[in-house]
Amino acid sequence: MTFERHKMNKRVVQDLKKRSTIGILFYIVLSLILVFADNFHERYLIFSMFFLLSLDGICLFRLIHLAVFPKMGERYETLNKNIFLQASLSPP
Numbered sequence: 017m018t019f020e021r022h023k024m025n026k027r028v029v030q031d032l033k034k035r036s037t038i039g040i041l042f043y044i045v046l047s048l049i050l051v052f053a054d055n056f057h058e059r060y061l062i063f064s065m066f067f068l069l070s071l072d073g074i075c076l077f078r079l080i081h082l083a084v085f086p087k088m089g090e091r092y093e094t095l096n097k098n099i100f101l102q103a104s105l106s107p108p
C-alpha cells in the first residue's frame with residue numbers, strides 16, 4: 017500500500033464524520049449561548065439574526081448531510097466526499 021496524495025479512502029471519511037458530529041452540536045449550542053446571554057440579541061438584532069442563521073444553517077446542513085451520507089451509496093461516493101469536505105471547511 018502506497019501513499020497517494022489528495023486521495024481519501026472511506027475509512028478516513030467515516031472517521032472524520034464521527035469526529036465532527038460532536039463539534040457540530042457544540043457550535044449550535046455555543047452560538048445560542050453567545051447570542052442569548054446578556055440579552056445580546058436585543059441590542060444587536062440584525063447581527064444576531066445573521067450570525068445565528070449563517071452559523072446554525074451551516075451546522076444543520078452538515079447534520080442533515082451526515083444523516084443522508086450513508087444512504088446515498090457507492091454511486092455518489094465522490095459527490096458525498098466533496099460535499100462533506102466543503103461543508104467541513106466552511107467556517108461554522
